[in-house]
Amino acid sequence: MxxxxxxxxxxxxxxxxxxxxxxxxxxxxxxxxxxxxxxxxxxxxxxxxxxxxxxxxxxxxxxxxxxxxxxxxxxxxxxxxxxxxxxxxxxxxxxxxxxxxxxxxxxxxxxIVDLQADEDLRKELFAKKENFGIEFLYKELTTVDPEAAKIMLPQNWKRVIRALEVFYLTGKSITTFHADQFRSxxxxxxxxxxxxxxxxxxxxxxxxxxxxxxxxxxxxxxxxxxxxxxxxxxxxxxxxxxxxxxxxxxxxxxxxxxxxxxxxxxxxxxxxxxxxxxxxxxxxxxxxxxxxxxxxxxxxxxxxxxxxx
Missing domain, CATH: 3.40.50.300 (P-loop containing nucleotide triphosphate hydrolases)
Structure with a gap:
């Protein structure tokens, strides 16, 4: 139990x-x-x-x-x-x-997904959002982490950026981290x-x-x-x-x-x-x-x- x-x-x-x-x-x-x-x-x-x-x-x-x-x-x-x-x-x-x-x-x-932030990566992702829009970032997410993209709305840009951060820092889907936490x-x-x-x-x-x-x-x-x-x-x-x-x-x-x-x-x-x-x-x-x-x-x-x- x-x-x-x-x-x-x-x-x-x-x-x-x-x-x-x-x-x-x-x-x-x-x-x-x-x-x-x-x-x-x-x-x-x-x-x-x-x-x-x-x-x-x-x-x-x-x-x-x-x-x-x-x-x-x-x-x-x-x-x-x-x-x-x-x-x-x-x-x-x-x-x-x-x-x-x-x-x-x-x-x-x-x-929670507990990763040390990479300030350079974060700045790069925020710059993409400002220059190209959140739809651009969401499309990027669908390419590198389609599993995460399926459970996120494009409008929720903070979650989209976080999912991209996790992927680029670890090479894994943010959903994998959540699954690991659930097992723990x-x-x-x-x-x-x-x-x-x-x-x-x-x-x-x-x-x-x-x-x-x-x-x-x-x-x-x-x-x-x-x-x-x-x-x-x-x-x-x-x-x-x-x-x-x-x-x-x-x-x-x-x-x-x-x-x-x-x-x-x-x-x-x-x-x-x-x-x-x-x-x-x-x-x-x-x-x-x-x-x-x-x-x-x-x-x-x-x-x-x-x-x-």
């Missing part, structure tokens, strides 16, 4: 953290965060991190691990998270991965669960959470970060909640407008998250109408874990 790993996904504000905590308490395990922002220190209020008390009770990985100006990407996450997963399994614990960063989850499940995951048994609220209820919860963030000091948190000398252009601060408050502090918009934008942009982000996750047919979805449903869901997941052991 493979090494058991539980993964809980869903849009922001759906109760993933709460459910994961309750599961971890039941099975005496730890939580591996799959959130591209909670990994950074200092951005606490706007990322809705588990509380210090919750993190003390249940060990969380990839929360408060980095300074705001440290680089972190999906490739690093994949490598480090797999190491952590294996450590927990060796301790006879069932890892619980939870988060809303779809790319991080996909990297764990399927792997065959010794894991991933149980995937998704939380799906009715949209109107989810949006109401998002608005409530944003109001609570403002009440809990989001503005002061951003002020403190900028006072410490961190640049407002950092990738870690280029996220919903922080970029709007930064605009407010620069007198570009009012606080009322900032709050309204945070709510709107969070709703849009939640919609994108759901769109991403719904494409993955491996996820078992739970429909939720109220928070009491999370108790039932926890028990259902526990039953599925027992059945998989």
């Amino acid at each position: 493979g090494k058991l790993v539980v993964i809980i996904v869903g849009p922001t504000c759906s109760g993933k953290s709460r459910l994961s905590l309750n599961l971890a308490r039941e099975i005496h395990s730890e939580i591996i965060s799959a959130d591209s922002r909670q990994v950074y220190r200092l951005i606490d209020v706007g990322t809705a991190k588990p509380s210090a008390a919750e993190r003390k009770e249940i060990t969380h990985s990839f929360i408060n691990s980095l300074d705001l100006d440290e680089k972190f990407d999906v490739s690093l996450y994949e490598k480090q998270a797999l190491v952590k997963i294996d450590k927990l399994i060796n301790l006879r614990k069932i890892p619980i991965v939870t988060g809303g960063s779809g790319l991080y989850i996909r990297a764990l499940l399927d792997g 995951r065959s010794n894991y048994n991933f149980l995937l669960f998704g939380l799906n609220w009715k949209r109107a209820i989810l949006y109401k919860m998002i608005e409530t959470r944003v109001d609570e963030m403002i009440k809990n000091g989001l503005v002061d948190e951003v002020k403190s970060i900028l006072t410490r000398g961190y640049s407002e252009t950092l990738n870690s601060l280029n996220s919903v909640g922080y970029k709007e408050i930064i605009a407010y502090l620069k007198n570009e918009i009012s606080l009322e407008t900032a709050i309204s934008l945070i709510k709107r942009n969070t709703r849009r982000y939640a919609k994108r998250q759901l769109t991403w996750f719904r494409k993955d047919e491996r996820i078992h979805w739970f429909d939720i109408e109220n928070e009491l449903d999370l108790i039932t869901i926890k028990n259902e997941i526990l039953n599925k874990i027992k059945a998989a052991l």
Whole structure:
């Protein structure tokens, strides 16, 4: 059956953290965060991190691990998270991965093509795109890697360029790399669960959470970060909640407008998250109408874990 790993996904504000905590308490395990922002220190209020008390009770990985100006990407996450997963399994614990960063989850499940970029090759491919158009590059791909071209649209030029990069650097199809990554995951048994609220209820919860963030000091948190000398252009601060408050502090918009934008942009982000996750047919979805449903869901997941052991 493979090494058991539980993964809980869903849009922001759906109760993933709460459910994961309750599961971890039941099975005496730890939580591996799959959130591209909670990994950074200092951005606490706007990322809705588990509380210090919750993190003390249940060990969380990839929360408060980095300074705001440290680089972190999906490739690093994949490598480090797999190491952590294996450590927990060796301790006879069932890892619980939870988060809303779809790319991080996909990297764990399927792997990513991890090659060192060749800047000269990349510049050459980008120059071809600018001079001759993406159709020219797509035709080139159909010649050197027809297998990859079959599963790509010409308009998705970033994927086309990446596939050409892989071929010219290795002589292999990008699909071969994906297949190799899939084989490397065959010794894991991933149980995937998704939380799906009715949209109107989810949006109401998002608005409530944003109001609570403002009440809990989001503005002061951003002020403190900028006072410490961190640049407002950092990738870690280029996220919903922080970029709007930064605009407010620069007198570009009012606080009322900032709050309204945070709510709107969070709703849009939640919609994108759901769109991403719904494409993955491996996820078992739970429909939720109220928070009491999370108790039932926890028990259902526990039953599925027992059945998989």
